[in-house]
Amino acid sequence: MLLHLPQVLTPAEVRDLRQQLDAAGWTDGATTAGVQARQAKRNRQLDPAHPAFAGLSQRVAQALRRHPLFAAAVLPAQVLPPMFNRYEGGEHYGDHIDNTLQVNRFTGQPVRTDVSTTVFLSDPEDYEGGELVASDHFGTHEVKLPAGDAIVYPATSLHRVQPVTRGVRVAAFLWSQSLVRCPVQRGLLFDLDMSLVALRAELGEAHAQVLALTGHYHRLLQQWAQP
Template sequence: MLLQLPGLLTPDEVRTARERLLASDAPWIDGRRSAGDQAVARKNNRQLAQDSDCCRRLQALVLGALNRSPQFLSAALPSRIFNPLFNRYSGQNNAYGAHIDNAMVHSRNPAQWVRTDLSCTLFLSEPQAYEGGELAIHEPGAERRIKLAAGDLLLYPGDTRHEVTPVTRGERLASFFWVQSLVRSTEQRRILWDFDQSLMSLRAQGDTDATESLTGTYHRLLRLWGEP
């Protein structure tokens, strides 16, 4: 499923992220350094150096936002999160052609393999600040072009064919990362997401014996489908 989580970052956090990414000493490198074999010829962007202090500070900011978001935790059921990376599209470095993310990626800190059950794009530039630069999702018989407000997060299955269309004006800043979920199946995660959203609505009306029983059913399903 494709799921938009609005306002993952606060306006102040978005402003802080942009200031650091646009600072004159921000260590941008060729984005092809992190591309897999099938994607390297199609990737044309800039990426913030992973081992820089700037990147580590921004990673902490994004991870903090993820950990405080009930919607993200409910949708992703994260087991492992690849430390967020940051990219920049403008000028001649302006696109990333259609590709599918690698099934497994290796995180430097902490040093671990992460299965890419979910791909995540966190938009950091306002839509009106650039033309083009949509995240194009290729589905059977259709294409969806997505451009979200700064601070919004898009989650989509890691085996989705997707691309970033050419930026023809302005500059597109974003964070991207992957999640290994406690529940590997996209369909099962969707069922649990729908179940949990309904439970949240019911709890807002007051706890009842029926709500408690349904909560128990949710956790039985999670035990059945989940894995460390």
């Protein structure tokens, strides 16, 4: 499932993050990629050892955690610290699949990467190219979102970032381990949750069948979630 999360960050938050990111130095992105992905990766990243990294990364993580669609779709057990990347002058990231296992650089904890997320920090008018292209069973999807919006997609999907031929594309990117490992079960829970949100608005919180269906959602979650 590819899901668009609108307004994870407000325009003011994006401006502030961009000011600090643009003032910080960027290093070669290939240093944090796996062996295969490194061949394909031509971009730059904020060095996680940079003194500004932890604060900026935490702000993005907090914004995602309070976004209702992120919580409903990802059902996060662990969210790895968001990192920051930058593409310009033809830089790109060719087809690759993200590493399945990563280590939280702050806690040392191993994390299974079920879901990938990109939070766009440049407005689409500010650059040419730079689409995130992800493939699934239904085909190939091109994603380029307003600054502050995010996309979540399966970490197992083949994806790339098209060359940026004008301007600069800055983004935050991160991985999450979900409470529900199976993407089919996770997708079903998300669909049920969204139907429940609509039904609550139509019928009211206290409607007997709304209550019953809420119970069914939680029974499924209880069967499938592995904290």
